[in-house]
Amino acid sequence: MKQKYLAALLVAGLATSAAFAQVKPEQQIEYRKSAMTVFARSTGALNAMAKGDVPFNKDVAQRHAAVLANLSDLPLSGGAFGPGTDKGAPHKSDAKVWSEPEKFKAAFDKFATAARALPAAAAEQGTLKTALADLGKTCKGCHDDYRSK
């Protein structure tokens, strides 16, 4: 009797840890949208400073630049576009994300490279502006190909 109880506990325990280990598709979809929201917030803040809509502030600029540089590979490395995350919740990723993963990764790498150049560029308004233009092309390029309207 006691053994049966222990066995049941063990099975329940294993089931629980498996559930934790495997992030559900809907959570991954939420995660990638959230990462994009963070990218957009920091890009927007930097753009405003680059254009002069708000006064350039080196500390603030470098903080947003660091966010983009450090989180740029999060969606891919975190499995947010991984196999099976094409369904599970409403989203706007194109089916090509999963049918041409190599090209999609290349688009992400371009973005990550541009994002990693930001912290150094954010020291001055002029260099920030140039680096942001490069970054913006990588956002747009990927959205044109991989985000549905």
Ligand code: HEC
């Ligand atoms: C390599 C591809 C890629 C790059 C680079 C990329 N995005 Fe995205 N982005 C996507 C895809 C795909 C979606 C759709 C996600 C979904 O709904 O599944 C998306 C969605 C978004 C969204 C909507 C999020 C939501 O809540 O629905 C915003 C905002 C966004 N991206 C901003 C940006 C910004 C700003 C950059 C650059 C700084 C950027 N993205 C770079 C692929 C990319």
